[in-house]
Structure formats: structure tokens, C-alpha cells
Amino acid sequence: MLQISPILAFDDNxxxxxxxxxxxxxxxxxxxxxxxxxxxxxxLSLRGILITHHHADHIGGIKSLKAWQQAxxxxxxxxxxxxxxxxxxxxxxxxEGDLVxxxxxxxxxxxxxxxxxxxxxxxxxxxxxxxxxxxxFSAGCGRLFEGNAEQMxxxxxxxxxxxxxxxxxxxxxxxRANVDFALAVWPENTxxxxxxxxVNQQRAQGxxxxxxxxxxxxxxxxxxxxxSIELKKNVEQHFNSTYTSPVDxxxxxxxxxxxx
Numbered sequence: 728m729l730q731i732s733p734i735l736a737f738d739d740n741x742x743x744x745x746x747x748x749x750x751x752x753x754x755x756x757x758x759x760x761x762x763x764x765x766x767x768x769x770x771l772s773l774r775g776i777l778i779t780h781h782h783a784d785h786i787g788g789i790k791s792l793k794a795w796q797q798a799x800x801x802x803x804x805x806x807x808x809x810x811x812x813x814x815x816x817x818x819x820x821x822x823e824g825d826l827v828x829x830x831x832x833x834x835x836x837x838x839x840x841x842x843x844x845x846x847x848x849x850x851x852x853x854x855x856x857x858x859x860x861x862x863x864f865s866a867g868c869g870r871l872f873e874g875n876a877e878q879m880x881x882x883x884x885x886x887x888x889x890x891x892x893x894x895x896x897x898x899x900x901x902x903r904a905n906v907d908f909a910l911a912v913w914p915e916n917t918x919x920x921x922x923x924x925x926v927n928q929q930r931a932q933g934x935x936x937x938x939x940x941x942x943x944x945x946x947x948x949x950x951x952x953x954x955s956i957e958l959k960k961n962v963e964q965h966f967n968s969t970y971t972s973p974v975d976x977x978x979x980x981x982x983x984x985x986x987x
Contacts, residue, residue, distance in 0.1 A: 729832055731856065731896065733935050734765045739900040740784055741937060743858060750774045750831035754851070754858050755898050759788030763795050772801055774831040778808040778817070779860030780848040785898065789816065809840075809847040821849060843879035844869035857889065857941070858896045865897060865939045866922070867905030868950040868981065876978035883950055883977070891942030902926050902936040908987050909949050912965070912980065913958055918946040953977040 734742040736758040743754040744765060751771040755778060756762050766773055773796055778786055789806065796804060808814035810822045821827065823840040836851040836858070844861045851858040861869040862882055871879060906923045913919060922943070929936050944951050952958055953973035962979045963969055970976050 729834060731894075731938070732765075733937065734761050736761050736788075737784060741896070741898055741900065741935065742788075743896045744771075745829060745832055745834055746771055747832045752777060752829050752832065752834075754896070755779055755785035755860060756788040756792060757782075757784035757786065759791035759795065762788060762792060772831075773804050775805040775807060775829060777827070777836075777851055777858065778806065778814065779850060779858065779862075779898070780809070780845045781813045782845070782861070785860065809849045811847045813847065827851060839885065841882040841885075843871055843874035843882055846873040848874075852889065852893070854890050854893060856894050856896060856938075857886070859886075860898050863895060863897060863944070863948075863950075864899060864905055865895065865902040865936055865944065866909045866919070866948050867901060867984065868948075870985070871981060876981055877974050879950075879981070880953055880974045880977040883953070886941060887945065887951055889941045891940065891945065893941045894938040895940060895944065896938050900935060900937065903930060906947075908984050909947060911987070912949050912961055912983060913952075913955075914961075915957055916947065922947045949980055950977060953980065 729747055732744045734744055736742050740757055742756050742762055745752045751773055752775040753762055756776060805818045806816055807819045807821055807827055808817035810820035821838045825838040827836045836853050839850040839852050841848050841850045841862045863886055903926055906926055909919045926936050949958055953976045959976050962976055966979055
């Protein structure tokens with residue numbers, strides 16, 4: 728039976744493990760030790776690694792995982808990564824629309840190019856799951872290191888078009904801070920207040936707030952609602968400016984969050 732489980736790494740990273748009773752694939756293993764510990768405890772064979780982007784907290788564990796796999800005498804695993812020179816270790820290079828077959832767990836994902844956080848960031852998606860790296864977070868979005876607001880807002884429009892039941896597997900537990908920002912920029916939204924209480928309960932017990940869902944994010948994530956008239960008014964008042972498009976509102980929201 729397929730399941731998707733979080734492996735906690737560093738302070739707030741989630742390495743997602745797509746597994747059945749025998750085999751596993753992991754997404755963005757920035758650290759090897761917690762992955763190895765998880766796989767050994769559950770007696771799982773690692774069959775592949777999925778990479779969304781090149782930052783060290785997403786790829787830093789790959790070399791050690793390869794060495795561990797070899798020491799176990801297990802077959803080499805596939806490494807699925809964006810089709811750029813940043814990933815010379817990739818065994819499968821990916822671009823928009825490519826289909827990723829995780830054969831050992833009978834799971835398929837499609838590649839979505841989502842530049843913004845980095846220029847070559849990708850996400851893995853099907854109707855049930857979205858592995859979005861550092862692009863979409865619960866109640867927030869990733870920083871714009873190499874891309875721009877127009878690219879990121881286009882990504883969020885694509886996310887908005889996914890089935891509302893699609894589960895969102897973000898790479899960080901940033902929810903509490905993102906909800907604080909959402910409450911500040913959109914105080915009229917009672918759904919955010921309700922979500923804030925739930926987040927507090929989860930975190931007080933040490934339980935992840937992830938995965939979320941597309942339907943939930945449509946209700947509480949300001950960045951998923953850059954076309955909201957109410958939100959636009961709030962952003963305009965904050966910056967004492969006038970905005971004419973959702974991209975302008977999205978850009979202003981990201982600027983506000985950068986300095987929040």
C-alpha cells in the first residue's frame with residue numbers, strides 16, 4: 728500500500744518519502760542521516776531520488792545516500808532532476824510535461840517547470856499530490872532568488888487549476904510564520920483565523936501542518952488570491968499605491984513578506 732511520509736531534516740525541512748512495503752523514493756534529501764535512519768527502521772530499499780532545485784538543503788545528502796546504498800549491496804537508484812548543468816549527477820533529466828515513472832511503488836508524476844525561487848525549479852504533480860519544493864508553502868510562497876513575481880504568480884495560477892483535493896507536499900515547515908503574515912495582510916479572512924488555531928494545536932504537539940490541500944490554500948493563502956479585490960485594497964493601503972493586475976498585487980505581497 729502506497730504512503731507518503733515526512734522525514735524531518737535540519738530545523739524545518741521535510742524530505743518526503745514515497746513508499747510501499749518494500750521500496751521508497753525520496754524528494755529533496757538535503758541530509759542523508761535521517762533518510763538512512765528511516766529506511767533502515769522500515770527496512771525499505773531506496774529506488775530513487777526526486778530533486779526540485781539545486782539548493783544545498785535539498786541535494787546535500789545525495790552523495791552519502793549513494794555511498795550507503797552501495798555499502799548495502801543494493802542496486803543503484805535513479806536521480807530525477809531538472810535538465811540543466813546544475814545536476815551532472817542526474818540519471819534522468821526532466822523538462823516540462825515529462826512523465827516520471829516510480830515503478831517500484833507504482834506511482835506516476837508529471838513534471839511542471841516552476842521558475843521563480845530558482846530559474847530551473849521544477850515540481851512533481853498528479854491529481855493526488857504536488858511536490859512543490861520551495862515554490863508553494865502553506866499560506867505562503869518561496870522567495871524570489873533567481874526569478875520574478877510574474878513567473879511565480881503564473882506558477883500559482885497553475886496550482887489554482889489543480890483539483891482542490893490535491894495534497895501539497897512542501898519542503899519546509901514554515902506554516903506558523905506564513906499564517907502570521909496572512910493574518911496581517913488579510914485580517915477580514917475568517918478562514919485564516921480558524922486555520923491559525925489549528926496550526927497552533929498541531930505544532931504544540933510536534934505534528935507537521937503538512938500536507939495541506941489546494942482547496943485549503945485557495946481559502947487561506949494570500950499568494951493564491953492575488954486577484955482578490957479585498958486583498959488588493961489591503962496591499963494598496965499598506966504601500967500607498969495603486970495596482971492594476973494580479974501580478975502587481977503578488978509582487979507587492981512578496982515584497983511585504985520579505986520585510987515582515
